[in-house]
Amino acid sequence: xxxxxxxxxxxxxxxxxxxxxxxxxxxxxxxxxxxxxxxxxxxxxxxxxxxxxxxxxxxxxxxxxxxxxxxxxxxxxxxxxxxxxxxxxxxxxxxxxxxxxxxxxxxxxxxxxxxxxxxxxxxxxxxxxxxxxxxxxxxxxxxxxxxxxxxxxxxxxxxxxxxxxxxxxxxxxxxxxxxxxxxxxxxxxxxxxxxxxxxxxxxxxxxxxxxxxxxxxxxxxxxxxxxxxxxxxxxxxxxxxxxxxxxxxxxxxxxxxxxxxxxxxxxxxxxxxxxxxxxxxxxxxxxxxxxxxxxxxxxxxxxxxxxxxxxxxxxxxxxxxxxxxxxxxxxxxxxxxxxxxxxxxxxxxxxxxxxxxxxxxxxxxxxxxxxxxxxxxxxxxxxxxxxxxxxxxxxxxxxxxxxxxxxxxxxxxxxxxxxxxxxxxxxxxxxxxxxxxxxxxxxxxxxxxxxxxxxxxxxxxxxxxxxxxxxxxxxxxxxxxxxxxxxxxxxxxxxxxxxxxxxxxxxxxxxxxxxxxxxxxxxxxxxxxxxxxxxxxxxxxxxxxxxxxxxxxxxxxxx
Numbered sequence: 001x002x003x004x005x006x007x008x009x010x011x012x013x014x015x016x017x018x019x020x021x022x023x024x025x026x027x028x029x030x031x032x033x034x035x036x037x038x039x040x041x042x043x044x045x046x047x048x049x050x051x052x053x054x055x056x057x058x059x060x061x062x063x064x065x066x067x068x069x070x071x072x073x074x075x076x077x078x079x080x081x082x083x084x085x086x087x088x089x090x091x092x093x094x095x096x097x098x099x100x101x102x103x104x105x106x107x108x109x110x111x112x113x114x115x116x117x118x119x120x121x122x123x124x125x126x127x128x129x130x131x132x133x134x135x136x137x138x139x140x141x142x143x144x145x146x147x148x149x150x151x152x153x154x155x156x157x158x159x160x161x162x163x164x165x166x167x168x169x170x171x172x173x174x175x176x177x178x179x180x181x182x183x184x185x186x187x188x189x190x191x192x193x194x195x196x197x198x199x200x201x202x203x204x205x206x207x208x209x210x211x212x213x214x215x216x217x218x219x220x221x222x223x224x225x226x227x228x229x230x231x232x233x234x235x236x237x238x239x240x241x242x243x244x245x246x247x248x249x250x251x252x253x254x255x256x257x258x259x260x261x262x263x264x265x266x267x268x269x270x271x272x273x274x275x276x277x278x279x280x281x282x283x284x285x286x287x288x289x290x291x292x293x294x295x296x297x298x299x300x301x302x303x304x305x306x307x308x309x310x311x312x313x314x315x316x317x318x319x320x321x322x323x324x325x326x327x328x329x330x331x332x333x334x335x336x337x338x339x340x341x342x343x344x345x346x347x348x349x350x351x352x353x354x355x356x357x358x359x360x361x362x363x364x365x366x367x368x369x370x371x372x373x374x375x376x377x378x379x380x381x382x383x384x385x386x387x388x389x390x391x392x393x394x395x396x397x398x399x400x401x402x403x404x405x406x407x408x409x410x411x412x413x414x415x416x417x418x419x420x421x422x423x424x425x426x427x428x429x430x431x432x433x434x435x436x437x438x439x440x441x442x443x444x445x446x447x448x449x450x451x452x453x454x455x456x457x458x459x460x461x462x463x464x465x466x467x468x469x470x471x472x473x474x475x476x477x478x479x480x481x482x483x484x485x486x487x488x489x490x491x492x493x494x495x496x497x498x499x500x501x502x503x504x505x506x507x508x509x510x511x512x513x514x515x516x517x518x519x520x521x522x523x524x525x526x527x528x529x530x531x532x533x534x535x536x537x538x539x540x541x542x543x544x545x546x547x548x549x550x551x552x553x554x555x556x557x558x559x
Contacts (some may be wrong), residue, residue, distance in 0.1 A: 001144045001176070002027055002038040008152055008183060009063050010093070011295055012429065013039045014050035016057030016077070018070025019113055020097025023172035027450050039066060042460055046452035047077035049422045051162075053456070054092045055085050056426030058386070059247070059410050062221065064091035064155045065426075071097050072121040075128060075164075080416025085162040086131035086305065087278075088246060088413030091155035093148075096186055098124060100169040109169035118413075124166060130305070131162065138167035141174025149186040157188035158281040158320070159300040159316040191299065191320035192263070193327045198317065202273075203331055205293055207236060210342040213258065214240045215280040218413065223321035223406035226530035228329050230254065235332045237343040239350045241265060242424030243280060245398070248409040252402030256347055260398040271295075276321050277301065278413070280311055288312070297321050356399045365523045367550050372469060373400035375527045376439060379535060384408065385427060385434040389420030390441040396440060399402070407431075418447030421466055425453065428462040433537060435465065442470040442547070446501050454514025454543055463543045466516075468506050473499040473553040507545040517544035 002024075005013075017025065031038045044050040047069050054065040069075055075096050085092050099120035102110040111117070121127075125135040134154045138147050151163045183233045194202065206212050214233070220226050226249060227390055230367045233240055233256045240250040241258035250257055258265055261288040262279075266272070274280045274296040281287065288294060296313040299321060303309045317324075359370055372393070377400045380386070386401065388394055388411045403409040410427060412419040424438040440448070444469050457464055478496045479490070490496050507518035527548065534544035 001148050002031060003036060003134055004145060004148055004179075004183070005223045006037045006039050006095075006239065010066050012042050012054070012057065013061075013068055014042045014044050014054050015065040015068035015072060016050055016074055017068070018042050018074055018097065019115060020071050020099070020172075021068065021167050022109065022169065023496045024068060024102055042456065044452060044456055046449040047074055048079060048081050048449050049452040049456055051078050051081040051085060051092060051094065051424070052419050052422030052448075053426035053429075054420070055081065055088065055090050056410065056423030057430045058090040058092060058426070059088070059221070059423070060407065060427045060430035062091070062160075064093050064152065064160075067092055069094065069096050071099060071119045072124045072127060075124065078128065081419065081422075082128040082131045082162065082412070084412050084414035084416045084419050086414070089159045089161055089221075089300065093151050093155055093162040093165065094132075094162055095165045096124070097172065097554060098166050098168040102170055107170045108173040109171075122250070125164065128164065132164045133157075133161040135164040136166075138165060138171055140208070141171055142177045144176045145179060146181055147466045149181055149183060151187050153186045158191050191318065191323070193319055193323045194297075194317055199324075199327060199331060201315070202295055203328065205271055205295070206238065206273065207337050207340075210340075211269050211346045212236075212238050212271040212273070212343065213265055213269040214238055214273045214275055215243060215266075215277050216240065216244040216249045216275040217242070217244055217277040217279075218249070219247070219276040219321055220249040220406055221276075222322040225325055226250065228325040231329050231363065232325060232332060236337055237340055237347050239265070239347050242398075242434045243277065244394075244411070245409065246411050246413045249276075251404035252398065253404050255351055257354065257402075258350045260395050261354075263354070264354075265350060274298065274311065274313065278306075297324055330473055354517040356396060361524070365525065367521065367524050367527055367548055369396045369469070369550065370400075371524050371527060372467075372548055372550065373397045375531055376437070376467060377401050378528055379437065379531050381435075381510075383412070383433065383435045385436050387420050387424045387427060387429055387436060387438045388412070388440075389444045390439055390469050391444075392479060393439070393441065393469050417444045418449065420444060421448040421450060421453045421464070424464045424466070425457050425460075425462045428457075428464055429460075435538065437535075438464055439464045440466065440468055441475070442468050442472065442501050442504070442506055443476075445506055446483050446504070450506070450509045452512040454510040454516050454545075456514075457543045458514040461541070463538045463541055465538045466510070466543070466545045467531065468505060468545065468547045469550060470547045471550045471553045472502040475553045478553055494554055494556055496556065498556065499552070499554050499556055499558055502552070502558070506547045510543065510545040514543060517542060519544065519546040520549065521546060522549045
């Protein structure tokens with residue numbers, strides 16, 4: 001199975017090993033001694049690092065990697081990283097052992113430790129089952145090849161996602177036998193494009209609109225699609241709004257970019273095209289006007305894995321968005337549209353209002369979100385790849401950065417915090433020449449088990465720059481509370497119970513665990529020079545963490 005994985009493009013096995021893995025460890029050693037090809041083994045002190053690093057690598061390459069974890073407890077430690085992989089639609093092959101079944105020594109791998117009783121969960125697959133595209137128990141060694149091929153096929157079939165394989169210790173010890181399948185016959189199915197009639201319908205409606213708007217979040221997972229969308233946008237004067245982008249979907253510095261503010265322009269548009277997006281607007285804030293024509297093209301247009309979900313669409317197509325855009329561009333080339341003065345005026349109006357208000361700088365020199373965003377912007381060049389997990393900073397940051405290169409920006413499609421510092425490792429492995437710059441809140445940083453993440457980054461030569469928006473707590477729960485109770489007791493008394501991690505020397509954790517350079521910045525004048533110093537350190541091969549102190553989210557003292 002390990003050799004087959006290597007042949008199929010699996011470069012890494014991110015693993016946290018346990019008592020169910022003797023067959024794997026013996027195979028690692030035997031293949032290593034023989035100089036045989038197999039994925040590189042990446043030992044991760046915590047499972048959050050393992051799956052999140054595989055997640056980042058898959059975002060950068062669209063190729064699934066293996067994650068090897070320990071029975072039920074290792075699967076549980078994957079935690080919210082399973083949710084993140086599923087909601088982000090990234091392929092991953094998660095493999096876990098099962099407690100041995102046999103007890104009398106008749107088969108290799110029988111029960112030899114007391115935990116083989118306590119870890120024998122009757123429904124291990126259910127731990128993360130609702131997030132897996134497929135869960136399966138390998139029951140015979142001779143089927144390992146075909147089961148693994150099916151796992152790869154399903155993980156890569158659109159919409160992509162994680163799969164979960166298990167097998168008892170005795171099964172992994174069985175001989176597998178010679179190869180029997182041609183991997184090419186297990187290739188994943190391809191999504192199609194639109195019919196000629198549907199394409200003409202969509203094109204006609206978009207061309208005839210006075211105030212059209214495209215809304216997207218993850219079209220840029222196929223980098224080539226970005227340039228095609230730009231061509232169509234320029235030909236038809238179509239503005240593009242990015243909401244909670246997981247990739248760079250449309251150049252942020254393009255005149256047709258409509259900004260990053262969710263709910264913006266939705267109520268004014270007369271035609272809406274949802275293009276690879278999960279939540280195009282929030283009904284509590286805005287909605288399309290009565291009679292507006294809405295269309296949806298998506299690799300996952302009805303989100304069957306989300307409990308309740310509905311956004312109105314006159315037509316909804318499950319299709320390969322990148323291929324549809326190619327198809328649409330050809331139609332535009334053969335039927336050049338006349339210029340539309342109302343659409344040009346609409347694009348101009350959006351361009352004038354797409355930015356965020358710039359706050360006045362604090363007189364005391366304390367760093368605010370605008371200062372931090374502008375300093376990060378000054379740090380970037382054509383080698384930069386930005387990974388963001390700072391929920392209350394993201395819109396401000398993106399509005400400043402205006403990312404414009406396909407493959408230069410990544411964010412989590414799920415809501416399980418702790419993703420970014422670990423995903424950045426996978427992205428660095430996939431893009432070794434890039435300067436991978438991770439921007440996180442201090443809460444997200446601690447959720448990511450930095451003692452694990454930075455040890456892995458150092459051990460396997462994947463240096464990253466991490467910039468922490470350190471506001472001494474969790475801003476998101478406070479904001480959520482104020483949305484529901486804007487004049488409540490919590491606001492009046494400043495009692496939100498959110499200053500988690502206040503006083504922690506965040507950068508020192510990375511220094512102690514992974515030898516990272518540790519920096520702390522409190523004054524605006526020191527910010528950019530410190531970031532430049534830290535980036536130079538990363539370019540020399542050593543991770544660096546810069547904790548940037550901003551105004552505390554709450555003055556409440558816990559204890």
